[in-house]
Amino acid sequence: MAPSSSSARTEKPVARLYAIDWLRVSVMGVVYLFHVLRIFDTDPSSAIKNAQTSVLASVYTFFANQWQMAAFFLLAGASTRFSLRSRTARHYLGERVNRLLVPLVFGSVVLVPWYAYLSALNRGSFRGSWLAYLPLHFPRIWLIIKTTPEYHHGMAVLFAVSWHLWFLGYLFVFSAAALPLLSRGLEGPRSLLVQRLAAFSVRPWGLALLGAPIVVIRMALNARFPAYLDWSDALAWFAVFLFGWLLLADPRFLSAVQAQAGAWLVAGCAGFASLLATHLGGYLQRWLDQPAYTWDYLLFQFLCGVHTWAWLIGITGMTLRRLNFTNPWLDYAGEAVLPFYIIHYVVILTIASFVVQCRVAIFWKFLVIGSTSFVVTSAIYELMVRRNPLLRTLLGMKPVRPKSLP
Secondary structure, three states: OOOOOOOOOOOOOOOOOOOHHHHHHHHHHHHHHHHHOOOOOOOOOOOOOOOOOOHHHHHHHHHOOOOOHHHHHHHHHHHHHHHHHHHHHHHHHHHHHHHHHHHHHHHHHHHHHHHHHHHHHHHHHOOOHHHHHHHHHHHHHHHHHHHHHHHHOOHHHHHHHHHHHHHHHHHHHHHHHHHHHHHHOOHHHHHHHHHHHHHHOOOOOOOOHHHHOOOOOHHHHHHOOOOOOOOOOOOOHHHHHHHHHOOOOOOHHHHHHHHHHHHHHHHHHHHHHHOOOOOOOOHHHHHOOOOOOHHHHHHHHHHHHHHHHHHHHHHHHHHHOOOOOOOOOHHHHHHHHHHHHHHHHHHHHHHHHHHHOOOOOOOHHHHHHHHHHHHHHHHHHHHHHOOOOHHHHHOOOOOOOOOOOO
16 A cells, blocks of 8 residues: 555665766756856847847757756656655655745745846836836736736746746646655556566667657647747656656666667757758748647657757766766755756846946857856855855755754
């Protein structure tokens, strides 16, 4: 009989996978660079935009956007597997509230209005002081929600309300929605299914079967829900979250990921080269502008799904091979990932709002914004957040343990 949701977990503990921590820190670096380069890419939708743009910046942001948030969801699913080994479902859900909903609300109310103000100044849609803008912020958000069709269904509305903090809201919903399934033990038919999937995964390219749901979801839903964060993205990410949990359900999954990492990296490179070729051929922009259930658009979604899956498996496998160890730096950086994620964007936008006005080459602007924002964000975390119980709570960190900080 499956254990009650209120009973303590009794599964046999497993050794910590430090590769998961290394990967989480590394993906945070990818996201950080993404947000810096969004200022310079050719997509006009970024919050702060430099007058001159860069094709190289666009290549990186397009590449990273194919898999970076999926990687965060995969890691969150794996962490859920660890967490539920030692927590009841009720305790786990309470922890998710503290670590996800509290910083989501705090950031949406305190940080996002400042983002929107800087963006309005940069775009020329507002002129005036911060205090003059503040009463206008929430009515503006409401107007955006009313006039944007993709915000009328699903969770994409979180992007309008919370900007980059949408990830926290999605992760909370995924965690809560999957809890009835993931909090139960692997007994009976569930155990047999996992064993069969694990046995199949160790075959050459066997992990393709586990990535199939992502491809199917994109092909089935993206033409109908093409907007970023809409149902196509949300359900594909939910599938990745579940795979992250499954990854630790049987040792053969990890073995397969490590063994097949090189092949999947080659597939990822080939996939990205194919996407670049579609751009050079003039197809990519047409597909992005005119989604439809046509054979070529469905082929595009197939390619995007395989590309995402290939990089997830390739990068995860290589990290498991090379970085499954710990050191003091990883302990420090691992704890800092969530507050760094919440804080870094406000620092980048604040510094960028001044730097983009300077008449210097893009490279120097990128260097100043990237390096200065990293230093300032790190300093804020170390000097203001790390030892402050209130800010730790508001930014989703666990309470500080006595004598655990220097």
